[in-house]
Amino acid sequence: MYEKKRPETSSGETSYAVANGQAESTNKVIVNNLKKRLEESKGKWPEVLPGVLWAYRTIEKTSTGETPFSLMYGAEALIPVEIGDPSTRYAQATEESNVEEMRVNLDLLEERRETALIRMVAQK
Numbered sequence: 001m002y003e004k005k006r007p008e009t010s011s012g013e014t015s016y017a018v019a020n021g022q023a024e025s026t027n028k029v030i031v032n033n034l035k036k037r038l039e040e041s042k043g044k045w046p047e048v049l050p051g052v053l054w055a056y057r058t059i060e061k062t063s064t065g066e067t068p069f070s071l072m073y074g075a076e077a078l079i080p081v082e083i084g085d086p087s088t089r090y091a092q093a094t095e096e097s098n099v100e101e102m103r104v105n106l107d108l109l110e111e112r113r114e115t116a117l118i119r120m121v122a123q124k
Helices: 017-041 045-058 068-073 080-084 095-123
Strands: none
Touching: 017 045, 045 068, 068 095
């Protein structure tokens, strides 16, 4: 009368084991850095988190040779110190040169992403 039914799996279901592993690795790095900062700040994680995330996003990763920020936006981040105490890069920038550089960076972005992917695969 009652049949035991096994759960059916859909052929449309996918598993992203590699992506899940990468996310876990990223989360572990962020959590460890957050713990280090919280030892100094005693539980003020809402104030500390933006700095930890900024550091993670703007430091070059050995697996890709790029920063996550540059792979996302096509250019390196300008850190707040460079704005307050202008670096040569910031001081010599004009709106026209900035627009041109952004065009070049965006044109090369896909190539940089592909190069980063190849580098990651080669390291495995």
